[in-house]
Amino acid sequence: MKVAGFAGYSGAGKTTLVEAVIAELRARGLRVSVVKHAHHRFDIDQPGKDSWRHRQAGAFEVLVVSDQRLALMREFERPGAPDIHAMLAELDAGVDWVLVEGFKHGDLPKIEVWRAPAAGEAERPLRCTEDAGVLALATDEPGRLPAAVPVPLLDLNQPRAVTDWLIGQGARFEYRSPE
Secondary structure, three states, rough: OEEEEEEEOOOOOHHHHHHHHHHHHHOOOOOOOEEEOOOHHHHHOOOHHHHHHHHHHEEEEEEEEOOOEEEEOOOOOOOOOHHHHHHOOOOOOOOOOOEEOOOOOHHHHHHEOOOOOOOOOOOOOOOOOOOOOOOEEEOOHHHHHHOOOOOOOEEEEOOHHHHHHHHHHHHEEEEEEEE
């Protein structure tokens, strides 16, 4: 499987780009999985539902299965930064691509997604100038970049071209577990 990270500041357009790239890859007959890093406490379960009640009762894991999907919820015993490689190990190894949104400090090859800050917002430095894992930068305003970019520039508003670039660079995204 190939793994491509998408990293950038909140509001830069990562989710919109990842969503469009998923559709492009699927249209080409490829199987795609996604790992999304959430920075906040979140819950996909609904209060009062059986699976929620099982978790509230103290279950470490709750696996909900139907004839159409599976969802695994696992409570971490101690808060801590999740390991992206452990998360990838949880996925079906038979997928063609895994798109990882977030985990910007992870050691995966990635595309940086950059948008200029709005008036009054703090500057947004580039990661690609210091992170060798950034293989390209997707932006909609190359003229407002705060520094020279040492990687290819991709048009944030052209997900088909971003997908073409990913597929063309596929060998660089081939996943090898660090173990």
